[in-house]
Amino acid sequence: MRIGELARRAGVSPRALRYYEQRGLIRSRRSANGYREYDESDVRIVTEIRELMSVGFTLDDARPFVDCLRSGHSSGGSCPESVAVYRRKLAEIDRQIRDLLARRSEVAAQFADACPGCLLTRRGES
Amino acid sequence: MRIGELARRAGVSPRALRYYEQRGLIRSRRSANGYREYDESDVRIVTEIRELMSVGFTLDDARPFVDCLRSGHSSGGSCPESVAVYRRKLAEIDRQIRDLLARRSEVAAQFADACPGCLLTRRGES
DNA sequence: CTTGACCTTGTCACCGGCGTCAAGCTTTAC
DNA sequence: GTAAAGCTTGACGCCGGTGACAAGGTCAAG
Numbered sequence A, B: 001m002r003i004g005e006l007a008r009r010a011g012v013s014p015r016a017l018r019y020y021e022q023r024g025l026i027r028s029r030r031s032a033n034g035y036r037e038y039d040e041s042d043v044r045i046v047t048e049i050r051e052l053m054s055v056g057f058t059l060d061d062a063r064p065f066v067d068c069l070r071s072g073h074s075s076g077g078s079c080p081e082s083v084a085v086y087r088r089k090l091a092e093i094d095r096q097i098r099d100l101l102a103r104r105s106e107v108a109a110q111f112a113d114a115c116p117g118c119l120l121t122r123r124g125e126s
Numbered sequence C: 001c002t003t004g005a006c007c008t009t010g011t012c013a014c015c016g017g018c019g020t021c022a023a024g025c026t027t028t029a030c
Numbered sequence D: 001g002t003a004a005a006g007c008t009t010g011a012c013g014c015c016g017g018t019g020a021c022a023a024g025g026t027c028a029a030g
Helices: A003-010 A014-022 A040-054 A059-070 A080-114 B003-010 B014-022 B040-054 B059-070 B080-114
Strands: none
Touching: A003 A014, A003 A040, A014 A040, A040 A059, A059 A080, A080 B040, A080 B080, B003 B014, B003 B040, B014 B040, B040 B059, B059 B080
16 A cells, blocks of 8 residues: 555554654555555554554654564564563653652742742642 | 853853843843843842743743732732742643553553563552 | 646754854953 | 953754645546
């Protein structure tokens, strides 16, 4: 299939696919007229990339998963390198959560300091 | 004082100060030779900006605080507009925390799905 | 033959907060 | 007198993941 069909099937723009190729995540055969040619395995790969990006992974983060799929594994996350990325991302998210919690209390403290009484009424807005 | 001294006293680069001016956060008198001239109130303003940025405020977020200081208040956070920004930022942080928590469980779910057993050993890395 | 849908490469734009360099002035220190 | 430090404006670069546009090649349907 050509780029437009792959894009439709994977739910991305052709522009994004060319970018992924430029970044070395997907490859393409070229037909005689220069058009990119893809097959089913590319659909799988792009789908995997999108799934990872939807939970905050970068393209570089996704690379080990793509390699894992290419090396024949049915799941992109079952290779040691992918597992390492999973662990790293989880740790990263945990760190971000901690940072945000710390930041929240700093903001609340500054707020209370600058405007005593303002904070007494509402909290969290959840 | 000139830009270098203000920069040193406020703990920022001269480049940052020119940027703040370009964004309309600080103003400068010019001496005869074209050099920017500042006084103590500018030290106070830049310090306020830095304090806000250190807890994740953008320059636009800081603007009401600067205006508040300029209008004679001893604290930049005591004006209604600043209070509104405080509340907005707290709500924003709360939202980000919720998003990250949701993301964390999505990543953990994908991880568990892709590599059953991998997640059993450690969690959180805290 | 022509229209229109699809493809190609290449480039600029975005967002935030500057860093960094260029090219030229002024002031300060010795 | 001169070199170093400090000042000026202007402009490009960064980071991530595209969107949007330009200027063209290709191919199927009418």
